[in-house]
Amino acid sequence: MYRKARSVPLKSSSSALYNNLSVLPLRDKPLTYFAAVHGSTVSLASAAADGLSVSHRQLQAKEGGPAVSASIVTQASWCVLPSRVLLVLTSQKGIQMYESDGSIMVYWHALDVLEPPPAQAVFARGIAAASGRFICVGTSSGLVLVFDVPSKGTNITLSEVLEEHHDSITDITSEVGENPNGAADLLTADDSGALCVWRAKEEFSLLTKISAFGWTCSSVKLWNGVIAAGYGNGQIRLYEATSGALRATVSAHARWIYALDLAPLTGKLLSGAEDSYVQIWKLSRNPDTGDIEIEHCHSECVTDTQLCGARFCDPEGNSFAATGYDLSEIVRYGQV
Amino acid sequence: MSARTLPLLFLNLGGEMLYILDQRLRAQSIPGEKARKDEWTDVDRKRVMNDIITTMFNKKFMEELFKPQELYSKKALRTVYDRLAHASIMRLNQASMDKLYDLMTMAFKYQVLLCPRPKDILLVTFNHLDAIKDFVRDSPNILNQVDETFRQLIDMYSCLSAGEFQLIRQTLLIFFQDMHIRVSIFLKDKVQNSNGRFVLPISGPVPWGTEVPGLIRMFNCNGDEVKRVEFTNGGNYISPQREGSFDLYGDRVLKLGTNMYSVSRPVETHMSGASKSLASHTKENAAPNPLAKEELNFLARLMGGLEIKKPNGSEPGFRLNLFTTDEDEEYASLTRPDELSYKVINIQATQDQQQNEELARIMGEFEVTDQPRQSTSKGDDLLAMMDEL
Secondary structure, three states: OEEEEEEEEOOOOEOOOOOOOEEEEOOOOOEEEEEEEEOOEEEEEEEEOOOOOOEEEEEEOOOOOOOOOOOOEEEEEEEEOOOOEEEEEEEOOEEEEEEOOOOOEEEEEEOOOOOOOOOOOOOEEEEEEEOOOEEEEEEOOOEEEEEEOOOOOOOOEEEEEEEOOOOOEEEEEEEOOOOOOOOOOEEEEEOOOOEEEEEEOOOEEEEEEEOOOOOOEEEEEEEOOEEEEEEOOOEEEEEEOOOOOEEEEEEOOOOOEEEEEEEOOOOEEEEEEOOOEEEEEEEEEOOOOOOEEEEEEEEEEOOOOOEEEEEEOOOOOOEEEEEEEOOOEEEEEEEO | OOOOOHHHHHHHHHHHHHHHHHHHHHHOEOOHHHOOOOOEOHHHHHHHHHHHHHHHOOHHHHHHHOOOOOOOOHHHHHHHHHHHHOOOOEEEOHHHHHHHHHHHHHHHHHHHHHOOOOOHHHHHHHHHHHHHHHHOOOOHHHHHHHHHHHHHHHHHHOOOOHHHHHHHHHHHHHHOOOOOOEEHHHHHOOOEOOOOOEOOOOEEEOOOOOOOOOEEEEEOOOOOEEEEEEOOOOOEEEOOOOOOOOOOOOOOOOOOOOOOOEOOEOOOEEOOOOOOOOHHHHHHHOOOOOOOHHHHHHHHHHHHHOOOOOOOOOOOOEEEOOOOOHHHHHHHHHHOOHHHOOOOOOHHHOOOHHHHHHHHHHHOOOOOOOOOOOOOOHHHHHHHHHHOO
8 A cells, every 4th residue: 555665864863752744845836845843953855756955954953041951842734824824843942933943033932931840840841833823832830832923024922821731742633634623723632641622713713622541642633623643652542523423433543643633634643653553544434424434444553663753644644754753764655 | 841751761770881891801701729919810700790780779870860851962871970980999901991891882872762662661770680689699688779770670660651651762762873883693593684773673572561463443333343354464473471570579570671791702893884974963962062051960960879999009900801802902992093082071171260169169079988089179079080980
């Protein structure tokens, strides 16, 4: 079904962090951008479809205050809005937003260093664009910061802070398909495994909260009102976004899941985990019963590698890419 | 990232160091009555192990260690181990110290990487502590010190969530990133490839709390299971037997962190085949000397807690060689690739007057006992001690 394609080399290896790969297929050029995090650096690579003619750029985390070492970056992700695409970096010090090619920084938000309990780590993590005008970013204290992004320029403002989670945010995602009920727009997940579903109009309101069952939720996707969530015990769970009802459980991996991605045009889901496997699934909704169904399509083992990021490279899911801890390349697969 | 990483890093690396030193001391020891004045005996070995363990588990030192703080650089941490390794009559040349540190770090990197659950890092730590307690089982005072630290670990880590343990693990993995030194015992056991990367098995028991992959269950809107499908995930996994114990005493079940060395399994490292992803490694070594102020503060605080029992002037220091022969050791020190050099801190070389004053101020806050040297100021003491590394 899928065949290994040419890898894209990286200037530095990838760190073991959740959702450590972002992919941006360009609309006007036959190129794809890739981003992976290593310590305090983000490696950007742009490659043509055949994996050749690769060019590189590296971004540094912005240091705040008299720091010894540069701050560690936790995640880098492209946010696609109708009029612009921004590259967002989250780190121990705060949030940086760049133009999509990483050339210019357009916004910097420092995390408050008020009086955190000293034993508690401080960082931002979890990035998603929502409702065509917001960029949402999570923090280690459980807050979700909502930034209002104008169609151009640097006048980005913090418009809202969502306070519903009690544990560090792990991942944030927005609806990538169509939601017939028009309800759920944003999904946030945290370290304890709790999920929050939000509706976004002028402001965000909480639609449903799904309780934790004892395992961290490290990655989430939202498609046509279906939530797909990956957990630390290797399980994938599907929920109904409007009600929060559990619709499927999948014992998908033997180790912690680090990444999920969804191809919106076909409903293909991929999961990447520490067990070296990328698994490909197909989501669908039974037209008669309305039940959500999931079937397994394909397994791919990246030998001796603990995967930390995995993404589809096109909206149909005909190709995908993955990163691994200590791996200095992005492995790619295409459909035969 | 996680501010609770240092105690685990330090204790596990320390444990590996003790395994290696114990093995090398046994390999080089001579029966007591036959030994010449400059040769190792069993009595010497026990004494060295006791001295190092006593220093490691010193109460003041442990207090500093357990304070919430970010991890410091490999360079700063290496300095502490240099000090620790010389806490007794034993002396190590630079080449042997380099090799010791390589083995320690690669062993713990392997253990962190292969832990089934992030929480199992605690079991690995307990394995090391169990072994350390066995080294000093004849010395109740030192045993108490170790037990005290054991209890501190249980207090601090038992209630952490899986997510917090994963953050600790991710912090450790960032610390160990891009290290691919080949260790012959790992190569022999086929847990490491010839390119320096560890073998990750896709078979065996799944972690405690994880289900064997292969089952999909689907539910209707009322929560009733309506469909059950099996699939092949590609690996060959089985259910785990039982969970390891997190108590002061108990069967840890996990083998990671137990002593893999023995007299018949010597340890070597291969310095060749430096991988191309050394970009970050060389970046760190190119960092300017003198040390950043905060690292210096950290070292001063930790060192201040290390009460080293100095041998009196007449007793010679015994040299331990981590290589098979002196010639091997000499060769290793000459041929060590630049990018793998640890560039151990030599504060004496620092010309910055301001830095020395800062050190002197910091030292003024600590009581340094058992100093046989006559020195004019406490600042000089620290510099002098560092100089002996």
